Amino acid sequence: MKYTLSFRIWHWLNxxxxxxxxxxxxLRKTFLSWRTNSEILLNKLADFDITITTEQAKILAKSxxxxxxxxxxxxxxxxxxxxxxxxxxxxxxTSHKENFSSLSLHKKGVHSLYYLLYATLFFMSIxxxxxxxxxxxxxxxxxxxxxxxxxxxVFNIILIFVPLHIVGVVIAENKDEKxxxxxxxxxxx
Ligand code: HEM
Ligand code: HEM
Numbered sequence: 001m002k003y004t005l006s007f008r009i010w011h012w013l014n015x016x017x018x019x020x021x022x023x024x025x026x027l028r029k030t031f032l033s034w035r036t037n038s039e040i041l042l043n044k045l046a047d048f049d050i051t052i053t054t055e056q057a058k059i060l061a062k063s064x065x066x067x068x069x070x071x072x073x074x075x076x077x078x079x080x081x082x083x084x085x086x087x088x089x090x091x092x093x094t095s096h097k098e099n100f101s102s103l104s105l106h107k108k109g110v111h112s113l114y115y116l117l118y119a120t121l122f123f124m125s126i127x128x129x130x131x132x133x134x135x136x137x138x139x140x141x142x143x144x145x146x147x148x149x150x151x152x153x154v155f156n157i158i159l160i161f162v163p164l165h166i167v168g169v170v171i172a173e174n175k176d177e178k179x180x181x182x183x184x185x186x187x188x189x
Pocket of ligand 2: 018021022025028029072073075076077079080124125126127128129131132148151152155158
C-alpha cells in the first residue's frame with residue numbers, strides 16, 4: 001500500500017474543493033463580473049426606456065453574483081478543514097513519506113512544489129477566513145484590504161500549480177511512472 005485510504009480521500013476532496021474555488025473566481029472575473037453585467041443591465045434597460053443610475057446597475061449586478069460567491073465561502077470552509085486534516089495526517093499517517101535526501105533531483109523538485117502548495121493552501125485559508133470575519137476580528141478597513149490584495153496575489157500560485165500538476169502527473173504516467181494516477185485511486189503501487 002503506497003497511499004492510505006484517508007490520504008487518497010483527502011487528495012480527491014482537496015482537488016475537488018480547490019477546482020471549485022478556482023471556478024468561483026473564474027465566474028466572478030468573467031460571466032458574473034459586476035463591471036460587465038452592470039453595463040449590460042444599464043444598456044438593456046435603456047432599450048426598454050428604463051433609466052437607472054450606474055450605482056443602481058452596480059447593486060443589481062453584485063446581487064446577481066452574490067449567490068454564486070457564497071460558494072467561495074462554503075468551499076473556503078471546506079478547504080480550511082482539509083488543511084487542518086492534512087496537518088493531522090502529516091503526524092499520524094507516515095505511510096508514503098520518503099526520505100527527502102534519498103530522492104532523485106526531479107523528485108526533490110516535485111516534492112518541493114508540494115511543500116510550496118501546502119504553505120500556499122494554509123495561507124489562503126487563514127487570509128480568506130480573516131477577510132470573511134474581518135468585523136468580528138475588528139480588523140481595520142486598510143488591513144482587510146491589504147490581506148485581500150495578498151490573498152488575490154497568492155491565488156496565482158494555485159492557478160499555476162493546478163495545470164502544472166495535472167499535466168505533470170499525466171506525463172509521468174505515460175513515461176516512467178506507469179500507474180501513478182491509479183495509485184492515487186486504489187492506493188497500490
Ligand atoms: C484532477 C486531476 C488530478 C490528478 C489526476 C492528480 C493526481 C495526483 C497524483 C498521481 C499524485 C501523486 C504524485 C506523486 O507521487 O508525486 C498527486 C499528488 C498531489 N496532488 Fe494531485 N491530482 C489532481 C488534482 C489535484 C489538485 C486540483 C490539487 C490541489 C491543489 C492536487 C494536490 C495534490 C497534492 C498536494 C499532492 C501531493 C500529496 C503529497 O504527497 O503530500 N491534485 N496528485
Ligand atoms: C485555493 C484557495 C483560494 C483561492 C484560489 C482564492 C481566490 C480568491 C481570489 C482570486 C479572490 C479575489 C476575487 C476578486 O476580488 O476578484 C478571493 C477573494 C476572497 N476569498 Fe478567496 N480564495 C481561496 C480560498 C479562500 C478561503 C479558504 C476563504 C475563506 C472563507 C476565502 C475567502 C475569500 C473572501 C472573503 C474574499 C473577498 C471577497 C470580496 O471582496 O467580496 N478564500 N479569493
